[in-house]
Structure formats: structure tokens, C-alpha cells
Amino acid sequence: xxxxxxxxxxxxxxxxxxxxxxxxxxxxxxxxxxxxxxxxxxxxxxxxxxxxxxxxxxxxxxxxxxxxxxxxxxxxxxxxxxxxxxxxxxxxxxxxxxxxxxxxxxxxxxxxxxxxxxxxxxxxxxxxxxxxxxxxxxxxxxxxxxxxxxxxxxxxxxxxxxxxxxxxxxxxxxxxxxxxxxxxxxxxxxxxxxxxxxxxxxxxxxxxxxxxxxxxxxxxxxxxxxxxxxxxxxxxxxxxxxxxxxxxxxxxxxxxxxxxxxxxxxxxxxxxxxxxxxxxxxxxxxxxxxx
Amino acid sequence: xxxxxxxxxxxxxxxxxxxxxxxxxxxxxxxxxxxxxxxxxxxxxxxxxxxxxxxxxxxxxxxxxxxxxxxxxxxxxxxxxxxxxxxxxxxxxxxxxxxxxxxxxxxxxxxxxxxxxxxxxxxxxxxxxxxxxxxxxxxxxxxxxxxxxxxxxxxxxxxxxxxxxxxxxxxxxxxxxxxxxxxxxxxxxxxxxxxxxxxxxxxxxxxxxxxxxxxxxxxxxxxxxxxxxxxxxxxxxxxxxxxxxxxxxxxxxxxxxxxxxxxxxxxxxxxxxxxxxxxxxxxxxxxxxxxxxxxxxxxxxxxxxxxxxxxxxxxxxxxxxxxxxxxxxxxxxxxxxxxxxxxxxxxxxxxxxxx
Numbered sequence: 001x002x003x004x005x006x007x008x009x010x011x012x013x014x015x016x017x018x019x020x021x022x023x024x025x026x027x028x029x030x031x032x033x034x035x036x037x038x039x040x041x042x043x044x045x046x047x048x049x050x051x052x053x054x055x056x057x058x059x060x061x062x063x064x065x066x067x068x069x070x071x072x073x074x075x076x077x078x079x080x081x082x083x084x085x086x087x088x089x090x091x092x093x094x095x096x097x098x099x100x101x102x103x104x105x106x107x108x109x110x111x112x113x114x115x116x117x118x119x120x121x122x123x124x125x126x127x128x129x130x131x132x133x134x135x136x137x138x139x140x141x142x143x144x145x146x147x148x149x150x151x152x153x154x155x156x157x158x159x160x161x162x163x164x165x166x167x168x169x170x171x172x173x174x175x176x177x178x179x180x181x182x183x184x185x186x187x188x189x190x191x192x193x194x195x196x197x198x199x200x201x202x203x204x205x206x207x208x209x210x211x212x213x214x215x216x217x218x219x220x221x222x223x224x225x226x227x228x229x230x231x232x233x234x235x236x237x238x239x240x241x242x243x244x245x246x247x248x249x250x251x252x253x254x255x256x257x258x259x260x261x262x263x264x265x266x267x268x269x270x271x272x273x274x275x276x277x278x279x280x281x282x283x284x285x286x287x288x289x290x291x
Numbered sequence: 292x293x294x295x296x297x298x299x300x301x302x303x304x305x306x307x308x309x310x311x312x313x314x315x316x317x318x319x320x321x322x323x324x325x326x327x328x329x330x331x332x333x334x335x336x337x338x339x340x341x342x343x344x345x346x347x348x349x350x351x352x353x354x355x356x357x358x359x360x361x362x363x364x365x366x367x368x369x370x371x372x373x374x375x376x377x378x379x380x381x382x383x384x385x386x387x388x389x390x391x392x393x394x395x396x397x398x399x400x401x402x403x404x405x406x407x408x409x410x411x412x413x414x415x416x417x418x419x420x421x422x423x424x425x426x427x428x429x430x431x432x433x434x435x436x437x438x439x440x441x442x443x444x445x446x447x448x449x450x451x452x453x454x455x456x457x458x459x460x461x462x463x464x465x466x467x468x469x470x471x472x473x474x475x476x477x478x479x480x481x482x483x484x485x486x487x488x489x490x491x492x493x494x495x496x497x498x499x500x501x502x503x504x505x506x507x508x509x510x511x512x513x514x515x516x517x518x519x520x521x522x523x524x525x526x527x528x529x530x531x532x533x534x535x536x537x538x539x540x541x542x543x544x545x546x547x548x549x550x551x552x553x554x555x556x557x558x559x560x561x562x563x564x565x566x567x568x569x570x571x572x573x574x575x576x577x578x579x580x581x582x583x584x585x586x587x588x589x590x591x592x593x594x595x596x597x598x599x600x601x602x603x604x605x606x607x608x609x610x611x612x613x614x615x616x617x618x619x620x621x622x623x624x625x626x627x628x629x630x631x632x633x634x635x636x637x638x639x640x641x642x643x644x645x646x
Contacts, residue, residue: 022437026423026430033425033466110421112386115409116438287388287402289327 023121027128045088045137046144049080069215075249077151079212081144082245087209088137089168090175090240092126099183100192103286112283119180119279126176153249160247163257167244170264175240177271184275187282206232208242214251233260236267315359316490316522317383322356322392323546324378325349352378354546355392362489363520365513367533370543371634376526377416379543380492383524384414397490410439412490413483420475421482422467428478429463432485439486446485453481457511473504480508484515491516493525497532509535530627544634554626561633562624565603567596569610570618583610592617 060073071079099122102108111118156164182199186192204210216229232238243260246252252260329347332338353375360366368376381387382394385401385408394401399408415421422431436446454460457477462470467478476496483491496512497505513536516523527533533540533554540557542550550557567584569575571592580586583606584598598606603621610616 019437019440022434026426026434029430030423030425109386109416112404113384113409113414114421114438115406284388287386 019116020120020124023116023124024128027125028132030125031129031132045084046140049084052080053077069212069218070251071212071215074151075153076212077148078153078249079245081148081151082248083209083241085141086168086171086241086244088133088141089130089244090171092175092179095122095126095176095179096183096186096192096196099180100186100189103186103282104190108286112287119275122180123176130172156248156250160250163261164244164247167239167247167261167264170261170268171240171244173268174236174264174271177268177275178236178240181271181275181278184278184282187278187285203237203240206235206237207240208238208245212246212251213238213242214246234263236271239264239267314361316362316364317358317360317394317396317524319356319358319383319394320392322353322358322379322382322394323351323390324353324375324382324387325351325390351546353382353389356543356546356548358541358548358551360522360524362522363516364539365516365523365537366525366539366541367537368524368526368541368543369528369530369533369630370526371528374543374634375546376543377494378546380414380416380494380524380526384412384492385409386414410486411488412492413486413488414492414494415479415483415496416494420467420479422475422478424468425466427464428467428482431467431482432463435482435485441486449485449487450481453484453515456514457481457507473500476500476504476508477511480511487519488521490522490524493523495526495528497527497529505529505531512536530630534626542630542633549633557629557633558623558626561629563600564597564624565600566622566624567598567603567607567610568618568620568622569594569596569614569616572615572617575614 056073056076059068060076066072067075099108108118111121155161178199179196182192182196185195189195206213213232214229216232217227219228220226221228221231239260243252243264247257326349327347328350329345332341356375356379368379370376378387382389383396383401385396385404388402397408397411399405401408421435422428423434432450435441436443441449454463457480459474459477459481462474462478467475470478480496493512497508500508509532512523515521516536523536525532525536538553540550540552540554541548542557550560552560564584566587571594574592575589575594577586577589580589580594580596584596584602586594586596588595607619607621610619
């Protein structure tokens with residue numbers, strides 16, 4: 001038999017948590033090494049919204065109606081600003097590409113050799129990235145929201161705000177596991193950028209990034225009583241942009257709000273499991289074929 | 292450049308003859324790995340048809356290897372490029388699964404990748420870094436402390452010891468990307484040894500390093516291995532690494548083990564000749580020298596002869612009798628040459644087989 005090892009791993013309580021915390025701290029430090037890049041990236045984020053505002057101003061001036069599908073011009077502005085907040089939680093720039101690259105260039109080996117879980121590591125480092133982003137982006141975001149404050153309805157009640165925050169946290173996890181799973185496809189395909197591009201396209205249309213999704217409520221699917229909005233509700237995409245914004249604006253309330261939160265949480269679980277399976281099968285394949 | 296003084300007084304080759312414990316730490320049986328390779332045809336048209344039908348073939352990287360390594364052994368896997376050395380290390384560290392065969396390292400099947408196994412070994416693969424590129428190495432070390440759950444005082448002691456031995460303290464706070472290749476390699480080694488692994492796998496540790504850095508690494512590895520009774524398996528194609536470090540050499544070519552034993556015995560087993568250098572008082576003629584053996588080189592009064600080993604005892608007295616010899620030396624064929632010829636002859640066998 002093999003004798004007992006000379007340096008037993010310390011089994012202090014919460015050792016896993018401490019590892020996790022260290023991964024977070026290291027990722028934070030790494031991220032801060034590139035703060036200049038970050039400031040610029042944050043400012044660039046505000047550009048697309050300006051074009052959206054011009055577009056909708058034109059739409060509203062062309063029609064005499066005070067609102068479109070329940071949205072006044074002010075609502076539209078508020079909606080876009082709020083989706084910017086939700087996208088700041090759910091978008092994962094570079095995540096899937098980074099995973100696929102680590103498979104391609106072999107640096108993923110490190111996570112096979114060391115007693116550390118790659119998915120946990122990715123999550124910790126992504127949280128770190130987000131934290132740095134919020135620190136950098138807080139001021140410009142606050143400025144824009146202050147300047148645009150008259151577009152917003154009065155601040156909602158505490159329960160709505162709580163639901164909003166919960167939906168945001170879930171949207172972060174959903175975005176993370178969605179894109180991490182896409183990245184794991186790199187174990188099967190050398191290049192995942194076209195798959196990611198396809199996903200981005202669908203996501204752009206169906207997440208509410210482009211227009212408020214309840215505008216789809218009037219569009220039928222051919223099945224009586226089932227609108228396109230009803231279908232989209234069962235897909236994961238709207239929870240990465242539309243849903244939290246809609247909560248804040250009071251578009252989703254009561255039981256509908258509870259249902260939607262449950263669906264969102266359900267998708268988080270589904271994608272977390274999918275991500276785990278993709279990692280297992282992917283590493284098995286990687287081990288069998290080359291490494 | 293000054294090396295660490297703590298290494299300076301460690302005898303380089305002393306203390307190597309400890310007995311391996313009875314149970315082998317690494318046991319490998321019939322280990323084989325085949326890779327599927329897709330042929331990429333030349334030309335645009337062929338590339339397009341390749342989208343629909345790809346032809347592939349299985350290429351053996353390792354053909355059923357048997358090996359046992361005891362605790363505290365320092366083993367070199369020596370072989371030319373593409374011989375299967377790295378594949379072997381990847382199998383032992385659990386990165387890849389074999390096509391056939393079994394392996395046990397520290398009582399674990401490596402490719403099951405149990406955490407308990409992974410806490411007890413380390414792998415350093417050339418330039419593939421465990422260190423974070425944009426951060427100082429000290430930060431990567433802190434992360435390793437948590438990943439490997441190293442107790443704080445133990446971690447600090449080990450780190451300081453390794454850092455002082457390699458004289459890299461002043462590099463700890465510099466981002467890794469700013470360091471030279473040799474400096475990075477030293478820090479990679481520190482990172483790999485922080486958790487005091489019982490087994491260390493090194494893939495080409497000295498590749499691309501200058502002579503001084505190579506020498507430093509040799510002394511360091513030799514010292515740490517002796518002190519910790521660590522089991523080390525390294526791949527290399529530099530004879531220098533082997534000569535400085537390993538009691539045991541495993542020569543691999545074309546996925547097979549060609550030789551397994553000590554370095555000295557390679558000479559015994561694979562050479563048929565000795566090299567005799569003569570300093571004479573006159574310029575010898577070619578014919579005269581051919582009586583004794585094969586003259587490799589005759590330059591002025593100096594002659595270098597290759598003489599069959601079985602004849603050497605008879606030939607030497609004869610030379611001394613018939614020539615006026617100022618100086619004589621008898622040497623083995625240089626190791627590099629032997630190993631190179633081993634690689635070559637093996638390659639020839641394989642080309643013949645495939646023809």
C-alpha cells in the first residue's frame with residue numbers, strides 16, 4: 001500500500017470558500033491591471049442607446065398616438081436605460097471565446113491537473129470582472145440616470161425593488177451559464193465564434209434588447225390564445241434583458257411576476273446543469289482524443 | 292551571476308543511492324495511446340470535399356509500455372521528438388486517457404483525476420504556465436496555497452526555502468510577463484513545489500534555457516529531490532539533463548521502451564567500440580594505424596582510433612610495443628553519440644518495416 005502522505009491537505013472549515021475567495025481576489029487584481037481599457041469600454045456602452053432614442057423619437061413624432069403597446073416616449077427611454085443595467089449583469093463579454101481558446105491552446109490542462117474546479121473558477125473570476133466593471137461604471141451610470149430622471153415613473157415599492165434585484169442576480173447567473181456552456185462547445189468544435197454569433201443574434205432579438213417584448217403580445221402564433229410573447233416567456237432570453245426592466249416599470253406584477261421569476265430560476269438551474277454536463281463530456285472527449 | 296549559496300555546498304551527485312520502497316509509486320502495464328489524425332488534403336477542391344468526408348487514421352503514440360518507479364527515484368525519459376515521451380507524462384498526470392493498458396500513480400488511476408491524487412503530484416509542462424501572466428508570481432503562489440490547502444506557516448516556510456534556493460526573491464513582485472524565460476521557469480518550479488508533491492512530472496524543463504540557467508535548475512532539482520525523497524520523472528532530449536540528474540534512464544523511441552537502466556549501462560550495452568587517442572613522437576601513416584583499429588582522425592602526431600571492445604586488451608600492449616607513445620587515453624564513445632545512434636537505428640528499423 002502507499003504510505004500516508006507527508007503533507008495532508010488542511011481540512012479547515014470553509015476551505016472551499018477560501019479557495020473561491022482567493023480566486024475572486026486574484027481575478028480582481030488581474031482585472032485592475034487593465035483599468036484603462038475598462039473605462040473606455042464603459043463609455044462606449046452608452047453610444048448605442050443614443051441611436052435608439054433618436055429612432056423612437058422619430059417613431060413617436062410620426063404617429064399621433066400617445067403610446068405604442070402601452071409605452072409612452074418616456075417609458076421607452078426609461079426602458080432602454082434599464083435594459084442597460086440588466087445587460088450589465090447578464091452580458092459576459094469574452095466568456096465563451098475565452099473558454100474555447102483555453103481548449104484550443106491547451107491551457108485548460110491546468111484545470112485537469114490542479115485540484116480546482118474550472119466552472120467555479122470561471123464564476124469567481126466573472127464575478128470579479130463584474131465588480132470591477134460596476135466600480136468603474138457606477139459614476140457614469142449615475143450621471144446618465146440623474147440626467148434622465150424625468151423619463152422614469154416614480155420609484156416603485158420595496159417589494160418590486162427586491163424582485164428587480166433578485167431578477168438581476170438571476171440574470172447574471174443565467175447569462176454566465178448560457179455563455180459558459182456555449183464556450184464548452186469548444187471541446188467539439190475548434191472555433192465557437194460563429195455559434196456565439198448566432199446566439200448573440202437570437203439573444204438580441206428575443207431578449208428585449210431591441211424593443212420591449214410585451215410588444216409581441218399582439219402578434220399571434222397561429223395557435224389561438226397563444227401570442228409570440230407567451231412563447232418568448234418560456235425561453236431563457238428575455239430574462240437577460242427585458243424581464244428585470246419590466247419589473248421596475250411595473251409591467252409584470254403579481255402572480256405573473258412570481259411565475260416569471262420561477263421560470264428564470266428554472267433556466268438558471270437547467271443551464272448550470274448543462275454547463276456541468278458539457279464540462280464532463282468535453283473533458284472526457286479531450287482526454288480521449290488528444291489533450 | 293551568482294547561484295544560491297545554499298545550493299553551493301550541496302554535493303551534486305551525492306546521496307542518490309537510497310533504496311526505493313517495496314511498493315512502486317508508479318506502476319504502468321501495457322499502456323498504449325493512439326491518436327486519431329485527420330488527413331488534410333492539399334488544394335481547395337480537396338478541402339471542400341473534406342468538409343463532407345474526412346479520412347482519418349490511428350497513429351500510435353505509445354505502444355504498450357510497462358514501467359515501475361519506486362519512491363524517491365529520479366527517472367529520465369529520453370527520446371527524440373515525437374517518441375511518445377510527452378504522451379506518457381500526460382497519461383501519468385491524468386490529462387489523457389489511454390487506448391489500452393493500466394496505470395497507477397500514488398495508488399490512484401491518474402485519469403480519474405481524484406482531488407486526493409491531484410493534491411499530491413505536480414506537472415510542469417514547458418512554457419504552459421501555471422503562473423498568471425499579468426500578475427506577480429507571489430499572487431499565483433497565494434492562489435496555490437488555497438487550491439492545495441497548504442497550512443499558512445508551512446506554505447511560508449516552503450515558499451521562502453524554494454525562493455532562496457533559486458535566488459528569485461526579487462522577481463516575486465514583478466508581473467510574470469516581464470520576466471525572462473529562465474526566470475519564469477524557476478518560478479514555475481516554485482509554484483509546482485509549494486504543495487510538496489510526492490511525485491513531480493517535468494516535461495522538457497530545460498528547453499530554451501541558457502547554460503547557466505540549465506545548470507542552476509539541475510542543482511536545484513537534484514537538491515530538492517534528495518531532500519524531499521521526491522519521485523521525479525522528466526522528459527528531455529538533452530543528455531546533460533540526464534547526466535546531471537538521473538540514476539535511471541528510460542529511452543523511448545516510436546512509442547516503445549528501448550532501454551531501461553542506468554546511464555553507464557547504456558554504454559556497456561550499446562557500444563561495441565572504445566575511442567583511443569594516441570600522442571606519438573612522429574606522424575603516423577594511415578596504414579600503420581589501420582593495423583590497430585579504425586583511424587577516425589590523424590592530425591600531426593595525434594591519432595584517434597576506434598577499436599573493438601573485445602580486442603582492446605590485446606591491441607593496447609601491441610601499440611605500446613611497436614610505437615613510441617607520449618600519451619594515450621582510452622574513452623567510451625560519447626553518450627550523445629550512442630543515444631543518437633540508438634534513435635537512428637530504431638528509426639531505420641521502422642522505415643524498413645513500413646516499406
